[in-house]
Amino acid sequence: MTTRGTIFALSGVLLTAALAVAAPLWTYALTLALFGLPHVAAELRYVDTRFGARIDRGLAHALWAGLLAIVLLRVATLAGLGAPSQRAALELSLGAALVLCVAPRLLRRGLVYAALGAALIALALWAASVRPLDAIVWFAVLHNLTPVAFLAERLRGETRRRALHWCLFAFGVMPALIASGAAGHVLAALGASTAASVPPGIGGPEQHLGAFVPSALRDGALALDLFRAAAFLQCLHYAVVLHVLPRLGAGDAAPAAPFCWPRGRWVPDLVTAGYLGLAVAFGLAFVDARLVYGTFAAVHAWIEVPVLALALASLPLGAAAAVGARA
Numbered sequence: 001m002t003t004r005g006t007i008f009a010l011s012g013v014l015l016t017a018a019l020a021v022a023a024p025l026w027t028y029a030l031t032l033a034l035f036g037l038p039h040v041a042a043e044l045r046y047v048d049t050r051f052g053a054r055i056d057r058g059l060a061h062a063l064w065a066g067l068l069a070i071v072l073l074r075v076a077t078l079a080g081l082g083a084p085s086q087r088a089a090l091e092l093s094l095g096a097a098l099v100l101c102v103a104p105r106l107l108r109r110g111l112v113y114a115a116l117g118a119a120l121i122a123l124a125l126w127a128a129s130v131r132p133l134d135a136i137v138w139f140a141v142l143h144n145l146t147p148v149a150f151l152a153e154r155l156r157g158e159t160r161r162r163a164l165h166w167c168l169f170a171f172g173v174m175p176a177l178i179a180s181g182a183a184g185h186v187l188a189a190l191g192a193s194t195a196a197s198v199p200p201g202i203g204g205p206e207q208h209l210g211a212f213v214p215s216a217l218r219d220g221a222l223a224l225d226l227f228r229a230a231a232f233l234q235c236l237h238y239a240v241v242l243h244v245l246p247r248l249g250a251g252d253a254a255p256a257a258p259f260c261w262p263r264g265r266w267v268p269d270l271v272t273a274g275y276l277g278l279a280v281a282f283g284l285a286f287v288d289a290r291l292v293y294g295t296f297a298a299v300h301a302w303i304e305v306p307v308l309a310l311a312l313a314s315l316p317l318g319a320a321a322a323v324g325a326r327a
Contacts, residue, residue: 088132
C-alpha cells in the first residue's frame with residue numbers, strides 16, 4: 001500500500017470510529033439501510049466466485065437445503081410464529097447441520113480439521129440448548145470479522161502479512177478501545193458525543209441494543225459502548241466486502257461454480273428496485289425492514305461458516321496454522 005493509501009485507510013478507520021462513538025444509532029441505522037442489502041449480494045457473489053468450484057453439486061444441494069430451512073425460520077419470525085428462543089435454537093442447530101455437511105471433507109484432510117468441524121458443531125448445539133438468543137447475537141457480532149478470514153485465505157506472502165496487521169488494528173485494537181468506554185469518555189469530555197440522538201422513527205436505544213449486545217450485558221455500564229464497537233465493526237465489514245473483496249476477485253480459484261447467477265438484462269433493474277424498496281422501508285418502518293433484511297443476511301452469514309471451514313481445510317496444515325496465528 002502506498003503512503004497515500006495508508007493515510008487514506010487510517011483516516012477512514014479513525015473517522016468511522018469517531019462517528020460510531022459519537023452517534024452510534026445514526027451510524028448503525030444509516031449504514032444498515034444504505035449498504036446492508038448490497039453487501040449481502042456482494043458477499044454472496046465473492047463466496048460463489050472464490051469458493052464455488054470447491055463445492056460439488058451434491059454438497060451444494062445439501063447446503064442449500066439447510067439455508068432454505070433457515071430462511072423459513074426467518075419467515076416464521078416475520079409471521080410471529082413460535083417462541084423466539086425456539087426459533088433461535090433451531091437456527092443454531094441448522095447451522096451445526098451445515099458444518100456437518102462438510103465434516104466428511106474435513107475428516108479426509110486429517111484429524112485436526114475434523115476436530116475443528118466437531119468443535120463448531122458442538123459449540124452451535126451447546127449454544128442452542130443453553131442461551132440460543134444470546135448466541136444468535138454473538139454470531140451477528142462475530143460475523144463482522146469474516147472479512148479478516150477472507151483476506152487471510154485470499155492473499156499470500158508479504159501482502160497477507162501486511163493486510164493482517166491492518167486487520168489486527170482495525171478489527172481488533174479499535175473495537176476493543178471503543179468497547180472499553182475510553183473513546184466515549186474522550187468524546188464526552190470534548191463535548192462531541194451525540195449518543196442520545198436517534199434517527200426519527202426508529203425508536204430509542206433500548207430497541208436496538210439487542211442487535212449486538214447479549215441480554216446479560218444490556219443493563220450494564222458498557223452496553224452502549226459494546227453497541228458502538230459493533231456498529232464500528234459493521235461499517236468496516238461493509239467497507240471490505242463492498243470495496244476490497246471485489247477488487248481482489250477470485251484470484252487463483254477455478255472459474256467453474258455450482259451457483260449460477262441470473263444474467264438477464266432485467267436483473268440490474270430488479271436488483272435496484274429491491275434495494276430501493278428496502279431502503280424506503282427502512283425509512284418508513286425500520287424495525288420491520290430490519291426483520292426482512294435479516295432473512296437475506298442469514299443466508300450469507302450461515303453459508304460462510306462451512307465455506308470458511310472448507311477453505312481452511314484446503315490449505316496445507318502449516319499454512320493453515322500460520323493463518324490462524326496471524327488472524
